[in-house]
Amino acid sequence: MLFKELPRGSGQLMTLSLPVSEQLQGWHYYNPGESFSREGMRNVRRELYDCFAGYPCPRCPEQWVAYRGSCYSFSKQKKDWHASRQSCGAQGAHLLVISGTSEMVGMMHTEPYWIGLQNSTGYDWVWEDGSKLNGKNVLFNSPVQNCAVLLDGAIRASSCEILAPWICEKSLQ
Numbered sequence: 001m002l003f004k005e006l007p008r009g010s011g012q013l014m015t016l017s018l019p020v021s022e023q024l025q026g027w028h029y030y031n032p033g034e035s036f037s038r039e040g041m042r043n044v045r046r047e048l049y050d051c052f053a054g055y056p057c058p059r060c061p062e063q064w065v066a067y068r069g070s071c072y073s074f075s076k077q078k079k080d081w082h083a084s085r086q087s088c089g090a091q092g093a094h095l096l097v098i099s100g101t102s103e104m105v106g107m108m109h110t111e112p113y114w115i116g117l118q119n120s121t122g123y124d125w126v127w128e129d130g131s132k133l134n135g136k137n138v139l140f141n142s143p144v145q146n147c148a149v150l151l152d153g154a155i156r157a158s159s160c161e162i163l164a165p166w167i168c169e170k171s172l173q
Helices: 011-024 038-052 081-090 102-106
Strands: 065-067 068-074 115-116 147-151 154-158 169-172
Touching: 081 115, 081 154, 115 169
Parallel strands: none
Antiparallel strands: 065 068, 068 169, 115 147, 147 154
8 A cells, every 4th residue: 555655754744644635625536525435545545646656646727626526616707608608618618517416516606607508499408518408407487598507506597698607617637
């Protein structure tokens, strides 16, 4: 195991453990408050070994948040849906695509945030990656609400022209 190879001596171990704990926040398998699965622990051990061996460690850009293998940016500005989408694209990212309910729970906010879901046909809601919305309802009030926001853990339809902050998503690098 990696830790048996570390030099003995509390000073050196303390010096090494601080950067490791800071690094974990940008890793694929780190979820605060969640216990690691056996597979997750194997992956963390492999990434730790790679980082100490000189390989690049995956991490998110400055001011981005790591969660389940992706990096997220929460804007402070407000723009319409199309301008928000362009802003994410300029950063090598896309508007948030929700792949599961745990991702929605991790993104709960009391203010609406643009996400990468749109209904341009009038029938199907489609994510930025081209996949159709499955198993989730979109709360909406009128047929002119063709873009989606995430608010209080629910997907809600909104007019694409409304100004709101947005959530960008990209893979850990």
